[in-house]
Amino acid sequence: MKILIVKLSSLGDVVHAMPAVQDLRQAFPAAQIDWVVERGFAPLVQRCAGVNRVIACELRRWRKSPLSPQTRQAWRAFKTELQREHYDAVIDVQGLSKSALLSWLALLTPQGKRYGLANQTEGSSFEAPARWVADVAIALPPHIHAVARSRELCARALGYGVPKIQSFGLLAQVDIAQVAINNVASSATTPNGVVALVHGTSRTDKQWPLPCWQALGKLLNDSGYAVALPHGNDDEQRMAQEIAAPLARAVVWPRLGLDALSDALATCAGVVGVDSGLSHIAVALDLPHVQIYNFDTAWRTGPQSAATGSGGAVGQGARQLSVFADPTPSIDAVWQAWLAVSGPDSAVKVA
Numbered sequence: 001m002k003i004l005i006v007k008l009s010s011l012g013d014v015v016h017a018m019p020a021v022q023d024l025r026q027a028f029p030a031a032q033i034d035w036v037v038e039r040g041f042a043p044l045v046q047r048c049a050g051v052n053r054v055i056a057c058e059l060r061r062w063r064k065s066p067l068s069p070q071t072r073q074a075w076r077a078f079k080t081e082l083q084r085e086h087y088d089a090v091i092d093v094q095g096l097s098k099s100a101l102l103s104w105l106a107l108l109t110p111q112g113k114r115y116g117l118a119n120q121t122e123g124s125s126f127e128a129p130a131r132w133v134a135d136v137a138i139a140l141p142p143h144i145h146a147v148a149r150s151r152e153l154c155a156r157a158l159g160y161g162v163p164k165i166q167s168f169g170l171l172a173q174v175d176i177a178q179v180a181i182n183n184v185a186s187s188a189t190t191p192n193g194v195v196a197l198v199h200g201t202s203r204t205d206k207q208w209p210l211p212c213w214q215a216l217g218k219l220l221n222d223s224g225y226a227v228a229l230p231h232g233n234d235d236e237q238r239m240a241q242e243i244a245a246p247l248a249r250a251v252v253w254p255r256l257g258l259d260a261l262s263d264a265l266a267t268c269a270g271v272v273g274v275d276s277g278l279s280h281i282a283v284a285l286d287l288p289h290v291q292i293y294n295f296d297t298a299w300r301t302g303p304q305s306a307a308t309g310s311g312g313a314v315g316q317g318a319r320q321l322s323v324f325a326d327p328t329p330s331i332d333a334v335w336q337a338w339l340a341v342s343g344p345d346s347a348v349k350v351a
Contacts, residue, residue, distance in 0.1 A: 001031040002085055003158075004106050006092045006099045008059065009038045011258075011277025012301060013146065015284050017093050018048050018168040020150040025050040025169075027160040036082065036102050043259035044281075049169035055081055059098050083107050091157055092116040092130055093150045100129040115157035121149055123300045146301050166304075168284035172266035190226040190249055196265055197229055198273025198282070199243060200236035206274050208292050208328060213243045215331045216272065220338075221248045225269065228253055230261060230278060270342055272334065275301060282320075288341040289320040292329055298322035 003024060007017040014037060024033055032052045037045050039056040046054050057078050062071045082105055092103040095117040103114050116134030120126030122142050131137045138156045140149060147166070155162045199213055217227045227250040229240035237252065244250035256264060262281055265271060270288035273279035275297070282289040283303050291302050303320035321337045323329045 001028050001088045002109070003028075003031055003033045004085075004087045004090045005033065005035045006090065006103050006106075007035065007037060007094050007150070008057065008096075008099055008102070009041060011041060011044075012275075012280040013094070014041045014045065015168065015170070015277065015280040016146040016301070017150040018170060018284060019147055019166050020093065020154040021048055021050050022167045022169045023151055023160070023163055024154055024158070026163055027155075027158065032085075034085065034087075036106075041258065043257055044170075044262060047171045047259060047262060049171055053085075057102065079105060086112065088112045089158060090114045091154055092134065093153055095120075095124070095126045095130040097127045097129045100127070100133040104133045115153070117153060123297060124149065145299065145304060147304065168286075170262065170281070170284040172263050172285060190224060192224040193269030194226045194228050194267070195220050196268045196271045196273070196282075197227055197243065198271055198276055198278040199229070199239055200232055200278070201274045201276040206276070206294060208274055208294075208334075210239065210242055212328075212331050212334070214246055216334060216338075217243060217247045217250055219331075219335055221250075226250065228264075228268065230264070231255060270338070272338060286319065288338075290334055290337040290341060291320070291322040292334060293322055293324040294326065294328045296324055296326075298324055 005017065005021065007014055021033055024031060033050055034053040034055060035045050035051050036055045036057060038060060039058050042054050042056040045051055058074065062075060065071050086107045086109045088109050089112060090103050090106045090108065092099045100116065103116065113135040114133060115136045115138060116130045117126060118131055118137035118139040121140055121144050136157065138153055140152055144152065151162050197213060197217065199208065201207060220227055227247055229244055229250065229252045231237040231240045232255065240252045244252055253264065265282060265287065266285050268287060271279065271282035272290045273282065274292045279289065279291050289303060291298065293302065302322035319341055321341055323333050323337045325333060
């Protein structure tokens with residue numbers, strides 16, 4: 001069986017689709033699974049276990065100059081690559097016009113079918129062409145987690161039960177990551193390792209205040225952790241430098257590609273971050289992780305192990321937690337969640 005997954009973007013959404021691939025591998029061990037994705041996310045998809053061929057597109061760039069010779073040439077090359085195979089199943093797990101277009105362009109075997117979403121789920125985008133293009137449009141419960149959305153769609157499309165155990169299958173090459181972290185304080189001075197602080201996000205209303213990051217970094221330093229600060233653009237780099245400035249053991253990582261960044265995160269003792277693609281990578285890597293929410297949307301995109309509200313108790317025994325408060329979670333709430341996911345040995349009181 002040959003299966004094509006169509007999930008183009010964004011980073012968090014791509015990560016959330018990875019467990020569906022692991023389910024497909026379990027249901028059809030001999031299947032060839034290919035994936036169409038935006039080129040910027042292709043290095044990460046290449047790390048997803050079970051993906052045979054990553055077909056990279058650049059729709060975001062092409063639509064800026066659709067009639068240019070460069071775009072036309074790139075489009076022809078992409079279409080040729082996409083249509084190299086005939087598929088028994090093409091599954092559009094994105095549900096947008098652009099993903100429907102690529103599903104329509106993909107070639108089928110004589111018995112092959114295109115599958116897609118029949119409806120919008122709460123908090124997720126959906127456009128009607130996704131339903132029209134699909135040979136089989138599948139209705140899902142409107143209130144469903146982003147990971148479960150892809151898993152349920154694939155399971156219902158190909159007639160298997162969703163496995164009880166969830167795996168992202170995101171593979172890291174830790175030895176390669178050393179180039180990214182070779183200037184972090186040595187393990188002799190940081191007995192508990194390195195915690196990455198994922199402060200960057202494309203939406204300013206998801207950010208956590210600078211003084212909160214600095215205070216959290218100090219608590220981590222006092223507990224024997226070094227702090228690592230990734231960044232993806234100049235603004236995030238400046239923020240990383242400001243967070244690091246007052247800390248005893250902190251390093252601003254060089255700007256890295258998604259594959260190298262995933263490798264670097266995999267070396268960490270854990271991650272604390274806002275709702276962003278990198279935080280979702282931390283979940284996929286099964287790291288101790290606290291995810292910070294200024295909006296009550298963790299039920300849809302956050303770690304599925306547990307969540308804490310502004311007045312709720314921190315769950316014990318969870319490896320990953322989300323923390324929500326309006327307008328933003330307190331330092332203490334985030335710190336208590338970190339202690340819960342990292343174990344009791346590093347407890348430090350918040351002044």
